[in-house]
Amino acid sequence: MKRSDKYPDTKYFHYYNANPKNRITGDCAFRAISAALEQDYNKTVMEMAELMCKTGYAMNDSKGENKYIESKGWVRCKQPRKDDNTKYTGKEFCKMIQNGVIKHKRIIAHIGGHHIVAIIDGKVWDIWNSTDGTIGNYWVKE
Numbered sequence: 001m002k003r004s005d006k007y008p009d010t011k012y013f014h015y016y017n018a019n020p021k022n023r024i025t026g027d028c029a030f031r032a033i034s035a036a037l038e039q040d041y042n043k044t045v046m047e048m049a050e051l052m053c054k055t056g057y058a059m060n061d062s063k064g065e066n067k068y069i070e071s072k073g074w075v076r077c078k079q080p081r082k083d084d085n086t087k088y089t090g091k092e093f094c095k096m097i098q099n100g101v102i103k104h105k106r107i108i109a110h111i112g113g114h115h116i117v118a119i120i121d122g123k124v125w126d127i128w129n130s131t132d133g134t135i136g137n138y139w140v141k142e
Contacts, residue, residue, distance in 0.1 A: 007129050012094040016118075016125040024127055028116050029065050035118035035125050036108045036139075037072055065116065069108060074139040090117075090124050090131035098122035110136030 004015040018031040018041040034044040048059045057064030090111050096102045107119040112133020118125040
């Protein structure tokens with residue numbers, strides 16, 4: 001069974017693996033960032049490695065990810081909360097995008113903890129369906 005068959009597309013999820021070797025590995029930041037920025041995966045890896053050499057922040061450290069994403073002109077937004085202060089799931093967040101409540105069509109978001117995904121046109125792009133996880137901080141292009 002192909003992995004994309006195991007995780008079929010849904011209303012809020014799109015199977016996507018930017019890894020050029022089609023590996024299933026801990027490269028979520030590279031996959032998400034390259035998809036959201038519409039740039040080559042390997043370019044993303046190389047640029048993040050260069051930034052790591054300059055700053056000392058590891059490529060998979062949230063500070064390193066933040067610095068790289070912001071260097072591309074994106075703005076970090078705090079974790080969204082409902083009126084009762086509860087958190088949004090990925091599905092709920094995607095629904096708000098699809099319904100026009102959130103105007104951005106390309107988002108980079110933490111979901112379910114430190115995992116990071118691209119959200120494009122109201123769908124989480126990932127190698128597994130992580131939409132039940134809670135949305136954390138996220139970035140948008142202003």
